Amino acid sequence: MKSIEKLRDISKRFSLCGIEAAGKEAEILVRSALDINNLELYRDDPELGNEQAAAVEEMAGRRSKREPLQYILGYNDFLGLKLLVGRGVLVPRPETELMAEHAISLIRREFAEKGGLDDTDHRGRMTVLDLCTGSGCLALSLAEEFPGALVYGVDISGTAISYAKKNAGINGTENVSFIKGHLFGPVEQDRVFDFIISNPPYISTGEIQNLQPEIKDWEPLNALDGGPDGLDFYREIIPASRKFLRENGMLMLELGAGCAGDVAGMLEDAGYTEVEALKDYAGIKRIIQAKWTK
Numbered sequence: 001m002k003s004i005e006k007l008r009d010i011s012k013r014f015s016l017c018g019i020e021a022a023g024k025e026a027e028i029l030v031r032s033a034l035d036i037n038n039l040e041l042y043r044d045d046p047e048l049g050n051e052q053a054a055a056v057e058e059m060a061g062r063r064s065k066r067e068p069l070q071y072i073l074g075y076n077d078f079l080g081l082k083l084l085v086g087r088g089v090l091v092p093r094p095e096t097e098l099m100a101e102h103a104i105s106l107i108r109r110e111f112a113e114k115g116g117l118d119d120t121d122h123r124g125r126m127t128v129l130d131l132c133t134g135s136g137c138l139a140l141s142l143a144e145e146f147p148g149a150l151v152y153g154v155d156i157s158g159t160a161i162s163y164a165k166k167n168a169g170i171n172g173t174e175n176v177s178f179i180k181g182h183l184f185g186p187v188e189q190d191r192v193f194d195f196i197i198s199n200p201p202y203i204s205t206g207e208i209q210n211l212q213p214e215i216k217d218w219e220p221l222n223a224l225d226g227g228p229d230g231l232d233f234y235r236e237i238i239p240a241s242r243k244f245l246r247e248n249g250m251l252m253l254e255l256g257a258g259c260a261g262d263v264a265g266m267l268e269d270a271g272y273t274e275v276e277a278l279k280d281y282a283g284i285k286r287i288i289q290a291k292w293t294k
Contacts, residue, residue, distance in 0.1 A: 066213035088159030090223040092137040100141040131198035136164030143176040200233035202226040202256035245292040260285035
């Protein structure tokens with residue numbers, strides 16, 4: 001069968017399964033099986049060999065069961081990094097990629113005078129902590145952008161930490177370390193950081209069953225469930241973070257929809273200043289940042 005004919009067949013099947021970007025995802029699977037780009041696919045319309053056809057069919061069958069496309073491909077692109085993902089680790093979202101971009105800009109602005117941003121031999125190196133690191137997407141993005149920084153990622157999931165370490169390896173990122181544990185638990189009690197970032201679980205427990213099948217049926221529950229109102233992790237991270245931040249250190253958190261006001265109140269009550277909420281591509285207040293002045 002020709003590639004484009006197969007693509008159209010899979011696209012129709014995906015549409016019947018309720019997959020929104022059916023055509024695009026069918027295209028990605030066919031291209032993946034053939035290891036070609038879009039131009040080659042539509043210009044040449046190559047014939048699928050038996051092995052290639054079987055590979056496409058196997059992937060399409062998995063996707064029809066609403067398994068996330070990224071799990072099927074085995075990776076996800078994130079700010080120029082190729083990140084391995086699979087069952088047991090959250091798929092990085094565009095909103096988190098946006099947060100990484102904001103974090104890079106904030107660090108450039110707030111810590112421009114801090115030694116070690118770009119010089120890997122500088123002794124006064126900036127330190128970064130990423131809580132609930134998952135695949136390591138935030139920690140790795142910041143470590144790559146600031147090779148002079150020392151970056152640490154923490155996650156309670158051994159599976160997530162395993163993926164994060166593999167991702168550091170395949171991207172050749174050496175200035176990052178990943179530690180298994182709950183939030184600040186595995187962090188040395190006398191260690192302080194210039195910048196703490198986190199994309200914590202923030203879906204309220206009762207809302208999880210209303211999520212897309214790709215999320216509720218496949219992604220790890222412990223990376224989604226933020227408690228009855230979705231705020232449990234903010235209540236834990238915000239007061240505890242004060243001990244682990246240097247003077248004028250910054251805290252940045254990803255937010256669930258509609259909780260910016262509650263989290264801003266927690267930050268202000270904890271003594272943080274310069275609290276600012278930032279919107280995502282849909283106009284939702286998705287990111288919040290604040291400064292700690294002791």
